[in-house]
Amino acid sequence: MLDKNYILENVEKIETSAKNKGFKVDLKKIITLGDEIAALKTEHQKHLAEKNQLSKSIQNASADERPAMIEKSKKAGENAKKIELDLETKEVEYTELMLHVPQVHFDDAPIGKDDTGNVVTKTVGEKTKFDFEPKDHYTLLEENDWANFNISEITGPRAYSLKGNAARLELAIHQFVLDKLMDKGFTMMTVPALCKPQAILDAGHFPGSDIGALESDVYFLTGTDLCLAGTSEIVLNSLHRGEILEENQLPKLYAGYSPCYRKEAGAAGKDTRGLVRVHQFSKVEQFVYCKPEESQKYFDKLLTTLEEIMMDLELSYQLLEACTGDMGFNKMRMIDVEAWVPTQNKYRELGSCSMIGDFQARRTNTRYRANADGKVHYTHTLNNTGIATPRVLVPLLENHQTKDGDVKIPTKLQPYMHGLKTLKA
């Protein structure tokens, strides 16, 4: 959601931005409707004021005067009611239109239609060279009996089940990343995946307020009013809904840990084998609430942290500045972190660092009181992946494999594996 006054002053900018992002907006309609609503409100309030005035004086009025006053007050109430109907319809429409205006992208965003418009801005590490034919992660897991891929007969497709030390490695990675984030001042938070659909709408990934529109992406649980969140960002974003925080409570840095559920409906046929794209996975998420003027600072911090994690895991990676068409409805800026996957001969996404501005905070009504002027402002929010499993195991297994089919464990992870240095074939 954008600010009303901001819209008035930046019509062209918002329209261009929306177009760049691939969304249609009708600001003219919004502005006209806004004016109409303001006029109706003024009118509405006149009647209410009259009604209130009369109601107040009725108690002190004489018995003779009363009936006439009551009549008059009733009339005023009815007049207000008449306007209300119109007002409500218009306000519903207005809100819906507002909820369809995408966040404005930052000025230097590359303009593009889809992910082909993204720009590589940084490459770290070499593409791994092997003096043997490297196996893909699926083969490694299968040959070493580190996974049950036939689990899908029980669970449906896009499921995974790790075994033995591979399973242990999955948890070790999370533990390592959580420890790292705590060292950096994040508060660790275990977060439910179960949530109300409203929380998903309030995270602003999807335009509008129609819960039904989530159906294609989100799992709903029959017989309940709950669904499964695709990321802990959803719940973390609603954590301070309706609150007015004190400035000195900011920033809030959360390291959320939760299972994540995604239908992956739009990905039919893609990555059907292995660990790249599954319906249920686990993720450590970095989430920040901060003052507007510190948004950039924490964006950098979140990104740096993920880069460090890539290095800790001894992975070669690149940063991808998302173009306008790929960054999504609620974002000002997004940088993807991709790790090198040898057998696919390309970099694959492991994380996504997003600057949201006050877009989410407006939806959840999360604000803070500034020390300087005592005024209330919306907080800014940001999020980035910490680490997501099992996906990260794909580059991890492939890049660190040896000729014998073993997998070397990155040094930083070894303490989390009880000193184990290698996953033995």
Add this chain to the structure above:
RNA sequence: GGAGGGUUGGCAGAGCGGUUGAAUGCACCGGUCUUGAAAACCGGCAAGGGUGCAAGCCCUUCGAGAGUUCGAAUCUCUCACCCUCCGCCA
């Protein structure tokens, strides 16, 4: 799943259908006093919106929504959440 109790301002906590946007306490801010601090005393302290150059005036909000009434924090209904007891249970 069964039975009951709750939800009021940053927090705690009053509240009769009628000057209650809401007592009181704490916290916070300003002042007096003090060498300074504390204490004491005095004053201030909700958000959103409409209107106005402004001072201001007005509207809305006491979990959410609907209703009764001239008038609702106070009465009725629905929903959400919290708590207690019983049952079940990782």
